[in-house]
Amino acid sequence: ETGVTQTPRHLVMGMTNKKSLKCEQHLGHNAMYWYKQSAKKPLELMFVYSLEERVENNSVPSRFSPECPNSSHLFLHLHTLQPEDSALYLCASSVGSGTSGDNEQFFGPGTRLTVL
């Protein structure tokens, strides 16, 4: 399989549930990202990992917990979410950081999360 994959594609959970989103990249990239995309809002960067080390944490509530066990896998652990957390969660990867065009981000198809 190539590119960036995300599972599950759709998730419905209650506020007391614990679930995890998984992202896998097959591109040999060193950086991985979690974004949240809500209706009528710009894409919001949540977390960035570079070489398995978290380098960016954008004031995300603690009910979202990222994990990057290796450079190919990224998880987002969810617990006691709120209905306003319902959104499309996108994972992306890039060769590295920096402003050059070589560091374009490749995105996965996203997980559509609904919190009841």
Next chain:
Amino acid sequence: AQKITQTQPGMFVQEKEAVTLDCTYDTSDQSYGLFWYKQPSSGEMIFLIYQGSYDEQNATEGRYSLNFQKARKSANLVISASQLGDSAMYFCAMREGRSGGFKTIFGAGTRLFVKA
């Protein structure tokens, strides 16, 4: 202040015609990169084109070109010979050098509708 501004929430274009999607940005960095992404209804973000702050020529990728006006801080996307498959959301994004290049800031997007 918004770093990336896309003033057109929605645009219509006739098939086979050209269309320009506007993007203005705000940064005090000398080194930055500008990216355009396409998001079809399937949700996946697709990289289209890149322009570096030091690039003197406008970027082109097939039917996509970027009208880069540095003094005006604008980076408009031009799609020539529109196709029905171009109907999607389009996002302008920027990476600033001072943030280490990990943080990509996205605009609110423009929804393009291509009419047959």
